[in-house]
Amino acid sequence: MDIQLVNSMDFGEFVDVLGNIIEKCPLIAAAIWSHRPFMNLADLEKHVFDFIDALPQSGKEGILRCHPDLAGRELQQGTLTPESQREQRGAGLSNLGPEERRRLGQLNCEYKARFGFPFVIAARLSDKATVMRELERRLHNQPTQELRAALEEVRKICHLRLEDILRSREDPAK
């Protein structure tokens, strides 16, 4: 769909279509609706990122806490959002060996214990080796540095999800 169609949506349609560009944070789409019309994807994305940047640290951490673990319980139980399901499967995280899954689970626990939010990476730009390597590397970051790195991944995930929506052919109004 094109940006004109997005601009023409009422609030309900807008949040239906864009509510999960930031995982499980429909508030962000609900907030930026006020800024329509958007010139293009970049303009819409800038409003999303400005909203996130203006949040207090607790809000930024809250966004990260809304993300499902990589290869975690939700992937096993099939309860991921459709976007997360596609992204995690695309990175090969749905067919880890038992030792890989154990190791990733252990690193995720260590990471969460250190930073207070789950490890987030743009899975579509990674594969399972990259995920493991980045998790091991970022585990040693300072908290402020890691909060910045994790939010940068949220931006990448958002950009890819927006590209899917704005380049998709289906027109939800039909």
Ligand SMILES: NC(=O)NC1=NC(=O)NC1=O
């Ligand atoms: N913890 C995560 O990084 N989760 C995810 N990254 C993605 O790209 N999709 C997810 O579900």
